[in-house]
């Protein structure tokens with residue numbers, strides 16, 4: 487079975503052709519989110535078609551289309567709810583019906599991107615065999631998804647477990663783009679790093695001040711090189727992630743906590759801190775596995791392709 491899979495982010499869209507659960511072709515295109523999801527889907531179909539035209543990739547017809555998006559999707563109806571930050575503003579009107587039929591060759595299966603990544607890790611990666619799992623993706627923002635008793639958690643609208651990044655960590659904290667205050671994302675995510683750096687005492691004398699871009703790669707590097715401002719920011723990020731992990735442990739009682747995304751799976755230095763913090767501060771006084779996700783940026787693609795294939799013919 488051949489599936490067109492997309493992991494649609496606010497900055498980039500990862501596209502793949504997945505055949506029997508293996509990615510046989512892939513590419514990344516800019517999301518251009520302010521132009522809307524409809525425009526993005528049209529470009530995506532063009533790119534998939536080009537990938538598909540190569541006979542070395544596959545000559546089979548596509549059977550399903552899976553679309554993972556950075557927003558809330560109701561698993562019963564396929565309804566997409568408005569996303570914060572004004573990205574893909576047309577998404578809630580698009581999720582079904584004639585508009586989509588004009589763009590896509592088969593009806594798509596929609597899913598939240600963290601749910602898709604958890605499905606990928608559960609079927610093929612680090613959560614194989616586990617029944618109670620919290621996945622946290624640390625990247626541009628913070629995504630979360632939860633599986634309880636072997637089933638993904640959805641709630642009344644599909645939001646359950648999905649907005650861990652927007653739980654309040656600091657009640658006197660900064661306003662978040664989502665409308666809430668002091669969200670985990672406002673204290674420890676890539677989109678907020680430049681503002682966090684500007685606000686830290688000693689920033690002007692810091693080696694970070696000369697960088698054209700402050701991201702976690704250079705934050706970790708400058709902190710390791712002894713820059714005091716970088717160490718302060720990193721310390722805040724580590725504490726925020728650790729508090730978030732504790733909160734999620736208390737809410738969902740997982741046996742396994744996976745950290746994925748660009749930062750979570752790459753910086754192994756995060757894990758000793760979070761494990762120590764969780765042992766000290768959480769109620770979980772039993773063995774609890776906190777470790778990196780395995781599939782990296784492929785988790786969402788593999789997961790959404792798997793879900794789209796499973797739900798083929800049953801899509802809303």
Ligand SMILES: [Zn+2]
Nearest residue numbers: 652662664669
């Ligand atoms: Zn928020």
